[in-house]
Amino acid sequence: MNIYDVSEKAGVSIATVSRVINGNPNVSEKTKQKVLDVMEEIGYTPNVFARGLGLNTMKTIGIMCSDSSDPFLANAVYYIERELRKNGYDSFLCCTGYELKNKQNYLNLLLSKRVDAVILVGSSFLEFNKKDNGYIINAAKEVPVMMINGYLNNPGIYCTLCDDYQSTYDAAVHFISQDKKDILYLYTSKSYSGIQKMNGYKAAVSEHLGKVNEDLIQICPGNMTASKELLLLLSKGGLKFSAVIAAEDILGVGAIKYAKEAKLTIPDELSIIGYNNSLLATCCDPELTSIDNHVETLSISTVSNLMRVLNGENVPNKITISNDLIIRNTTDFTI
Amino acid sequence: MNIYDVSEKAGVSIATVSRVINGNPNVSEKTKQKVLDVMEEIGYTPNVFARGLGLNTMKTIGIMCSDSSDPFLANAVYYIERELRKNGYDSFLCCTGYELKNKQNYLNLLLSKRVDAVILVGSSFLEFNKKDNGYIINAAKEVPVMMINGYLNNPGIYCTLCDDYQSTYDAAVHFISQDKKDILYLYTSKSYSGIQKMNGYKAAVSEHLGKVNEDLIQICPGNMTASKELLLLLSKGGLKFSAVIAAEDILGVGAIKYAKEAKLTIPDELSIIGYNNSLLATCCDPELTSIDNHVETLSISTVSNLMRVLNGENVPNKITISNDLIIRNTTDFTI
DNA sequence: TTGTACGCGTTATCAA
DNA sequence: TTGATAACGCGTACAA
Numbered sequence: 291m292n293i294y295d296v297s298e299k300a301g302v303s304i305a306t307v308s309r310v311i312n313g314n315p316n317v318s319e320k321t322k323q324k325v326l327d328v329m330e331e332i333g334y335t336p337n338v339f340a341r342g343l344g345l346n347t348m349k350t351i352g353i354m355c356s357d358s359s360d361p362f363l364a365n366a367v368y369y370i371e372r373e374l375r376k377n378g379y380d381s382f383l384c385c386t387g388y389e390l391k392n393k394q395n396y397l398n399l400l401l402s403k404r405v406d407a408v409i410l411v412g413s414s415f416l417e418f419n420k421k422d423n424g425y426i427i428n429a430a431k432e433v434p435v436m437m438i439n440g441y442l443n444n445p446g447i448y449c450t451l452c453d454d455y456q457s458t459y460d461a462a463v464h465f466i467s468q469d470k471k472d473i474l475y476l477y478t479s480k481s482y483s484g485i486q487k488m489n490g491y492k493a494a495v496s497e498h499l500g501k502v503n504e505d506l507i508q509i510c511p512g513n514m515t516a517s518k519e520l521l522l523l524l525s526k527g528g529l530k531f532s533a534v535i536a537a538e539d540i541l542g543v544g545a546i547k548y549a550k551e552a553k554l555t556i557p558d559e560l561s562i563i564g565y566n567n568s569l570l571a572t573c574c575d576p577e578l579t580s581i582d583n584h585v586e587t588l589s590i591s592t593v594s595n596l597m598r599v600l601n602g603e604n605v606p607n608k609i610t611i612s613n614d615l616i617i618r619n620t621t622d623f624t625i
Numbered sequence: 626m627n628i629y630d631v632s633e634k635a636g637v638s639i640a641t642v643s644r645v646i647n648g649n650p651n652v653s654e655k656t657k658q659k660v661l662d663v664m665e666e667i668g669y670t671p672n673v674f675a676r677g678l679g680l681n682t683m684k685t686i687g688i689m690c691s692d693s694s695d696p697f698l699a700n701a702v703y704y705i706e707r708e709l710r711k712n713g714y715d716s717f718l719c720c721t722g723y724e725l726k727n728k729q730n731y732l733n734l735l736l737s738k739r740v741d742a743v744i745l746v747g748s749s750f751l752e753f754n755k756k757d758n759g760y761i762i763n764a765a766k767e768v769p770v771m772m773i774n775g776y777l778n779n780p781g782i783y784c785t786l787c788d789d790y791q792s793t794y795d796a797a798v799h800f801i802s803q804d805k806k807d808i809l810y811l812y813t814s815k816s817y818s819g820i821q822k823m824n825g826y827k828a829a830v831s832e833h834l835g836k837v838n839e840d841l842i843q844i845c846p847g848n849m850t851a852s853k854e855l856l857l858l859l860s861k862g863g864l865k866f867s868a869v870i871a872a873e874d875i876l877g878v879g880a881i882k883y884a885k886e887a888k889l890t891i892p893d894e895l896s897i898i899g900y901n902n903s904l905l906a907t908c909c910d911p912e913l914t915s916i917d918n919h920v921e922t923l924s925i926s927t928v929s930n931l932m933r934v935l936n937g938e939n940v941p942n943k944i945t946i947s948n949d950l951i952i953r954n955t956t957d958f959t960i
Numbered sequence: 961t962t963g964t965a966c967g968c969g970t971t972a973t974c975a976a
Numbered sequence: 977t978t979g980a981t982a983a984c985g986c987g988t989a990c991a992a
Contacts, residue, residue, distance in 0.1 A: 292968090292969055292970090293969060293970065294969080302978080302979085303978065303979045303980075304969090304970085304979090304980095305971090305972085305978070305979055305980075305981090306977085306978060306979075308970070308971060308972085309977095309978090311970090311971095312971080316977060316978085317977070317978085318977060318978090321977080321978085335736070335737045336737070336969085336970075337678070337739070337968085337969050337970070338674075338677075338737065338738055338739055338970095339674045339675075339677035339678040339681070339683070339739065339968080339969075339970090340674075340678050340968070340969030340970040340971085340984090341969080341970050341971075342673075342674035342677075342970090342984095343672070343674040343675050343678055343968090343969080343970070343971095343983095343984045343985065343986090344969090344970050344971045344972080344983075344984050345970085345971070345984090346672075346674070346984080348674070348738075353718075357703065358693065358699050358702055358703045358706070359696070359699050359700045359703045361694070361696065361699075364693050364694045364696075364699040365694045367693055367718075367720075368692065368693045368694045368720050371693070371718065371719070371720045372720065380717060380719075380734065380738065381717070381718065382715060382716070382717060382718075383688075383702075383706065383716065383717075383718040384706070384710075384715075385702075385703050385706045385707065399715065401670070402670045402671070402673065403673055403683075403715065404672070404673060404674065514907055514908060515907075540904070540908070543908045546910075547910070550910065569875070569905065570904065570905070570908050572849055572850075573849060573875070573878045573905050573908045573909050574908050574909065574910065575881075575882070575885065575909065575910045627984090627985055627986085628985060628986065629985080637962075637963085638962065638963045638964075639963090639964095639985090639986080639987095640962070640963060640964080640987085640988080641961085641962060641963080643986065643987060643988080644961095644962090644987095646986090646987095647987080651961060651962085652961075652962085653961065653962090656961080656962085671985085671986075672984085672985050672986070674984080674985075674986090675968090675984070675985030675986040675987090676985080676986055676987075677968095677986095678967090678968045678969065678970090678984090678985080678986075678987095679967075679968050679985090679986060679987050679988085680968090680986090680987075681968085
């Protein structure tokens with residue numbers, strides 16, 4: 291059931307069949323109908339390999355994401371996939387994990403599969419050591435590379451970011467204006483996003499309070515128990531803090547658990563802000579005030595930019611989308 | 626940079642280059658090295674289209690999942706992807722949503738992309754109306770179809786299931802043996818899994834208590850607030866229940882919130898069991914006893930069976946994996 | 961051990 | 977409006 295079978299049954303040449311398939315207007319209505327009927331009848335499907343062989347494209351985008359079980363990334367992947375489909379593109383998904391070598395392998399794999407572009411989801415694709423980003427920069431020489439929450443200023447790389455710096459800056463300023471000056475900052479990852487967030491916090495503190503107390507900046511594994519235990523430990527060690535800004539909701543939930551164990555009232559004795567506005571934020575008790583980074587907008591914007599790039603249009607290298615603070619019961623903001 | 630360029634530079638024929646690429650032993654070590662060197666030098670990558678055209682396979686598996694932002698499904702996709710990669714296969718991911726028509730379109734799309742097999746993740750791929758499953762049965766005539774948490778007894782379809790019937794049966798029996806006889810069953814979906822779970826509950830109740838009280842079986846949208854509100858309403862309406870079995874963790878969390886609002890102690894006045902043992906179960910307070918359905922095992926088993934199928938081995942049509950009850954603080958089980 | 965030549969199913973160019 | 981044919985890059989049967 292290939293184009294030859296169709297052409298034979300329809301009594302036309304394969305060229306005509308190809309024209310019908312591709313919507314070429316230079317076919318008489320009558321011939322066109324005949325061909326369509328035959329295709330329907332024998333259940334013909336074009337062979338993507340043969341097509342790809344000539345065109346060297348399969349209308350397919352490679353998506354890389356470090357961990358699809360991370361709710362933020364999973365949501366992003368979901369929206370990206372949906373938007374791509376709307377535009378007639380399919381996608382390859384690769385869950386790369388966090389090791390550089392794997393990321394490199396997967397990116398090469400995608401290129402060898404002749405994807406039309408690559409989307410890197412999440413800031414874990416930027417390495418500390420700048421040289422280690424070479425594989426991304428090289429890939430961008432072959433196909434467009436879109437990054438979500440990562441930023442590289444190189445030709446062929448287009449970045450869509452959320453304004454993590456500003457959100458933690460604002461969050462810290464909120465606390466400070468409530469006279470909560472000893473704000474603990476809790477984070478898990480030193481990814482691009484992670485650093486932006488931390489810088490926002492630091493900027494707010496140093497601008498409004500003078501010096502940043504490095505003891506109030508703590509790294510912590512990305513699970514609830516670790517977060518709770520760390521806070522208990524810090525508190526036992528004599529560290530004072532009346533507010534927590536957590537770079538992930540799950541760390542914020544840990545802070546809630548800590549407050550309960552330490553018999554602190556929320557939000558009076560301890561205020562908490564989480565990050566991502568994930569499901570977790572409404573499941574805990576009290577519910578967690580959290581920063582919403584608009585995954586859907588981020589994803590839609592990325593795909594729409596990609597379409598413009600593939601279309602040869604001129605697209606800015608960097609687009610930043612602002613975040614929202616979703617106020618719940620772990621703070622007494624009114625705003 | 627195709628096989629001809631390599632053959633020219635290396636001073637051999639394309640056949641020899643092809644042999645080197647495919648690890649054919651009939652090449653002298655010397656020639657082989659020369660070819661490998663040239664490939665390295667000019668950065669040659671085989672063209673998958675040309676290769677696929679001849680072999681009619683691209684070593685690619687299509688994965689369908691209704692919603693990759695569902696934590697259970699996201700985890701499954703993650704593990705499946707990892708296992709496929711280990712076996713040298715890539716994957717196309719399709720997030721289909723819940724509409725039949727979309728599912729059909731996506732499945733056809735995958736077939737037209739010439740995937741080597743299809744994996745359907747999650748029980749939402751089985752329709753109520755049996756005729757509506759025809760598209761799956763048809764697809765199985767072309768390529769192997771693997772189902773996770775769905776069951777169709779047809780040639781070419783291989784199902785891996787978790788024993789949802791048994792888990793809710795056991796959960797209900799646990800409650801009954803504690804003299805908690807008015808067990809509310811809360812569910813969201815009438816998928817294959819959903820029905821298995823409900824049947825387990827019903828069987829336990831009717832075997833140990835006689836008649837099933839249909840008022841104690843309630844459907845509820847899959848979010849926390851809906852669950853809480855529903856329980857408040859039922860309770861106001863005079864319905865008595867001292868235990869809740871929730872078909873999703875999120876519904877269980879809603880039940881916790883309800884208990885707090887109704888000033889019921891947990892687990893004494895109200896015991897709760899959730900389902901999936903997701904992150905949510907440890908984020909709420911008290912932490913939620915939940916049924917763990919072993920996503921990872923489910924995924925590994927599915928991929929390993931698929932490999933055997935592709936290898937022409939004989940594989941059973943149905944494999945069932947048992948669940949675990951993870952005991953936390955919303956029950957006073959000791960076991 | 962190596963090379964030649966054909967087939968895979970399309971798209972696109974050119975001629976009719 | 978239609979048809980014949982080259983080109984796409986690879987695997988492989990067959991010949992050397």
